[in-house]
Amino acid sequence: SSDRSYDESAFEYTKALSSYERSLVIRKIALPPNHSDFAQSYNNIGLVYHHMGEYSKALSSYERSLVIRKIALPPNHPELAASYNNIGIVYYNVGEYSKALSSYERALGIQKIALPPNHPELAASYNNIGVVYNNMGEYSKALSSYERSLVIRKIALRPNHPDLATSYNSIGYLNYSIGEYSKALSSFERSLEIQKIALPP
Incomplete structure (x- = not known):
């Protein structure tokens, strides 16, 4: 929870890291070198x-x-898309936007083949x-990507899902930043309506 101290969180991350690294050592003894379980270990350590x-x-x-x-x-397994997505998030967090974009697009390309056309993970990729x-x-x-994400979320999710509010919010902020104030207001109002229903008071 948000009231935990930094030291407690750091201790928990250190414990998790130690656990995942022990798991990796055991897998190295027990499994062939390119077994998919290794990928999960490295992914967990990365997280x-x-x-x-x-x-x-x-x-x-x-x-x-x-x-x-x-x-x-x-070649088009969803776990490959998850890897590209995680790599994209790191690049985004360090401000390497072109590399982030490339990774997200690789993830999306795989998801389009591997998943149904209105799967929520496609919406997440368009949003990213x-x-x-x-x-x-x-x-x-950006607007085109946000709108594609919203279209999928409207089909894939319940009408008051928080991700729909996020989509409307993103579209609202973008319209606001380009001076489309009435469109921005409309999107913010839709977002607020959903949040009132979806989130606890």
Whole structure:
């Protein structure tokens, strides 16, 4: 929870990291070198480093996970998309927007083949791509991505799902930043309506 001290959180991350690293050692003894379980171990280690803000270590772990998944899994397996997505998030967090965009687009390309056309993970990828374009100042591309995400979320999710509120909010902020104030207001109002129902008072 948010009231935990930094020391408690850091201790929990250290414990998690230690546990995942022990798991990796055991797998190295028990499994062939490119077994897909190794990819999960490296991915888990990457997630912990990511939460700790150790982005270069997170990226290294995610990339090792991806290399193994490329060997162990079929070329359009959803776990490959998850790897590209995680790598994209790290690049986004360190401000490497073109690399983030490339990773998110690789993830989306796999998801389009591997998943049904209105799967929520496709919506998440379009949203991520929109966020990057927005930060790059490519507002029309950002808006297009946000809108594609929203279309899928309207089909895939219940009408008052918080992710719909997030989509309307993103579209609202983008319209506000380009001076489309009435469109922005409309999106913010839709977002607020959903949040009133979806979130506790």
